[in-house]
Every structure is written in C-alpha cells, then in structure tokens.
Amino acid sequence: MNSKVKMIVAIAAAVVVSAAGAGGAVWYFMPKPAAAGAKEAKKEAEKPKDGKPVKYVTLDKVIVMLRRGPNEADTHYLSTDLVLASEPAKEKETKENLPLLRSLAVRTLSSYTMADASAMTVDKYAAELNKAFNANYEHEHTEKPFVEVMIGKLIIE
Template sequence: MKLKTKLLIGGVALALLAGAGGGWWWWTSHTTPTDAAARARKAVDYKYVSLDKVLVMLRGEQGQAVPHYMAIDIVFKAEPRDEARAKEHLPLLRTVAVKALSVNTLQTATAMSIDQVAQALNRAYVQSYEADGRKPPFAEALVGRMIIE
C-alpha cells in the first residue's frame, strides 16, 4: 500500500473518532442530570387520606377561651404502601393538629393563609414523629377546608 493511501485511511479514521467524540460530548452536555433522574424514576401515584372535621377552640387576646373555633379538614398525601398506616394514625394526627392550632387567637387564625396553616401542621407532624423516632406515614399534609367562626 502506498503512503498516500495509508495517510488517507488514517485521516478518515481520525475524523470518524473526532466526530463520535464530539457527538457524545454534545449529547451528554444537553442531557442534564435532572432530566436523566426524572426519566429514571417513576412518578409516584400518591393516595390521599382525609381527616375531616378537626375542631379547634381559639383563644382570646389574653389567653381566655372565647366562643370561636376553627374547623379544618386535613388531607394527607401518602405513598400507596403507606396509605393503611396513615389511616391507622388518624387519631394521633388529629391530636397533633389540635395541639398545634389551639395556641392561635381568633386574630392570628384569621390572619393566617391556608399555606401558613399547612406549614404549621407539617412542622408539628415532623416534630411529633421525630420525637417518637419514627418516619411519618405521609409525604405532606394539605388543608382541604378551613372555617373560622
């Protein structure tokens, strides 16, 4: 084989390798780890467990009992494997909610948004389960309905 032919074959092989390397670089730089992770994991089909009619007496300005209350429906977003356990924990979850919300006065309760109430409940649930050294049987507590009278 002539030197020219060997150089031509080597040049073509080198161009193919460079093209393959450039293609690989482009593909990996345009596929973010977030995209890859999202495709790798399956979306969780959450189950929703309802805790209805949690009644909480509200306090007056000086801490005295007043004839006002908060009625709240709470919905727990649970993974399918934790749904039964979440239902078993409903009495505990009701108690924690009453304890967390009963410190509010009528004025503070009416000033709170739904998101703020949900955040307060989630904090109380996390603290309660951490104190027991257990994992909550749900991913998040949501407020389904809230009435203050």
C-alpha cells in the same frame, strides 16, 4: 307570486346562515378535549416529587376552640378538614395514625387566638401542621407514613 317565493327563499337562506354562524361560534368557544400532553400532566400531578403515585387520606372535622385574646369575651372556633398525601403502600399506616394526627392538629391549632388565626393563610396553616407532624415523628424516631398534609377546608368563626 314570484316575489313571495324569492322572499321566502331569502329568509330561509338568512336563517340557515345565522344557524351555521351560531353553531360555528359554539364550536369555536367550546372547551377542547384534553390532549395527550394534558393527560400526562395529570398523571405527573398525582405523583410526588420522587415519582411515586399518591393516595389521599382525609381527616375530617378537626374542630378547636381558639384561645381568647386580651379583652376578648367571645368564643371563637376553627374547623378544618385535612388531606394527607401518602404513598399507596403506606395508606393503611396513615389511616391507622389518624387519631394521633387529629390530636397533634388540635394541639397545634388551639394555640392560636382569633387575631392570629384570621391573619394566617391556608398555606401557613399547612406549613405549621407539617412542621408539628414532622417534629412529632422525629421525636418518636419513626418514619412519617405520609408525604405532606394539606388543608381541604378551613372555617374560622
């Protein structure tokens, strides 16, 4: 009987040590909670370079038919969702400009062929749209109500 008790105690001790080891491993590899420095970095990420807070306005479902290239019979489309970074004070004005921005985006993006569109990166699309928007607001002698345009989603088919 004495050896059976020793065996049960040994097995129980092994189970407790294994459970403690597994719990320690889970604790060690778990993501750590955000530190105060990380919270400050997040607040800084929400501010543009001049230190003002940012609001994001979306322009969903800009769909354009791409131009046909030489010897192309198929029709190709490009669909994108745009995100406009705006100062909180200019958020309403940015929303009021969405129809104009949609028109400018369609005009800019529909000038590409499938080959051109497939070769471009998301950053290149954003740069081209920013350039087109800047040129339009400069031509109209008005201040642009947003800081920059970013690509939220891009599908080329």
